[in-house]
Amino acid sequence: MILHGTVPFSENEEMMAFMPASDILSRFTVLDLTRVRSGPTCVRQLGDWGANVIKIEATGNQAGDMGGARHGSDFQNLHRNKRSITLNLKTEEGVVIFKKMAETADVIVENYRPDVKFRLGVDYETIRALNKKIVYASISGFGQDGPIANRPGFDQIAQGMGGLMSITGKSGEGPMRVGIPIADLCAGHFAAQGVLLALLGRETSGEGQWIQTSLLQAQVAMLDFQGARWLMDGDVPKQAGNNHPTSIPQGVFETKDGFINIACAGTHMFARLKDVLKDERLNDPKFDELEGRSSNRDELNALITESIIMDTSENWISKFSEEGVPSGEINTVDKTFESPQVKHLGIALDMVSNERG
Numbered sequence: 001m002i003l004h005g006t007v008p009f010s011e012n013e014e015m016m017a018f019m020p021a022s023d024i025l026s027r028f029t030v031l032d033l034t035r036v037r038s039g040p041t042c043v044r045q046l047g048d049w050g051a052n053v054i055k056i057e058a059t060g061n062q063a064g065d066m067g068g069a070r071h072g073s074d075f076q077n078l079h080r081n082k083r084s085i086t087l088n089l090k091t092e093e094g095v096v097i098f099k100k101m102a103e104t105a106d107v108i109v110e111n112y113r114p115d116v117k118f119r120l121g122v123d124y125e126t127i128r129a130l131n132k133k134i135v136y137a138s139i140s141g142f143g144q145d146g147p148i149a150n151r152p153g154f155d156q157i158a159q160g161m162g163g164l165m166s167i168t169g170k171s172g173e174g175p176m177r178v179g180i181p182i183a184d185l186c187a188g189h190f191a192a193q194g195v196l197l198a199l200l201g202r203e204t205s206g207e208g209q210w211i212q213t214s215l216l217q218a219q220v221a222m223l224d225f226q227g228a229r230w231l232m233d234g235d236v237p238k239q240a241g242n243n244h245p246t247s248i249p250q251g252v253f254e255t256k257d258g259f260i261n262i263a264c265a266g267t268h269m270f271a272r273l274k275d276v277l278k279d280e281r282l283n284d285p286k287f288d289e290l291e292g293r294s295s296n297r298d299e300l301n302a303l304i305t306e307s308i309i310m311d312t313s314e315n316w317i318s319k320f321s322e323e324g325v326p327s328g329e330i331n332t333v334d335k336t337f338e339s340p341q342v343k344h345l346g347i348a349l350d351m352v353s354n355e356r357g
Contacts, residue, residue, distance in 0.1 A: 019349065020081050025051040028106040028199065031098070032056060032082060033122070037155070037181055038139045038215060039111030040078040041188025046107070046195065047081030055084035056098065089120050102127050102134065106208075107195055111139040114149050124210040135198040135208040137191045142216045153215050158183035162219025167226055170241040187218035243301075248293040249273070252330065253305050255313040262304070263326040272323045277307045
């Protein structure tokens, strides 16, 4: 066994490799069997709130689960606030050691294909026989059972199967994935929520439980109002590009020096927009109600653009904010982290890492 830990550079060093947001979960031990992204995302949440996370790494996995360097950006992004142990679960000795650890653990998280944990002998029922209080979280591509349960599942596959790619991008340009692994991330967050609820339930029942989610389930759940449009109204949502599918006007508009987002949800908000723009053409009765703004969306957007293209993004955002019209700049990632508000919120923190064997 090789135990990797992270420690501060010195007692006075403010930047630490282990710096959870809170110690609220410090009494819980989590065994992390996860890899790739959805599972590590789940466990990352628990580590961020102070849980004692022990990542179980396969032997020879020094490059990390994502194929990047251990000290590379994505590995550190996924596996912060964790310790790790190298353990070969394909050997009898490795499984014995893991089961011994599981006897006193609170949580196990895995995102193998559904059959793998049974073949390894570390499935929920096996572990529960050793520790009835264990909360066991499983994340898969498509569910623990069903006609395609054992297919290999990845984020973009789930985006497509879950309907997201059919409503992302401009009409007529074909399906489009979103720019982050949203199915992975949401499955991880749902699993973390399930773990916390199961731990809360354990306080009264005295027993843990097996919680399950998948990339496909998470992606379908995240369709939200777009899914409800079909389920309740029989309306199949289509691609709308940068336009909001039902709230109009809402989208991207060009200014003198770039682009901004404007979001006018409802007639009262649209009235505020008109007060700022002072363009009499926007008072046309066909724009008074949502139905008219929807059927004349392209004309309405063109009129708004004609008005705002004469001034800078900064000036328009200032004017809209004064009148309570939601608007905002469209940042590249570097500018996002340079934003005064993002800096004020402390979203990005400096960390240092010191690995010890």
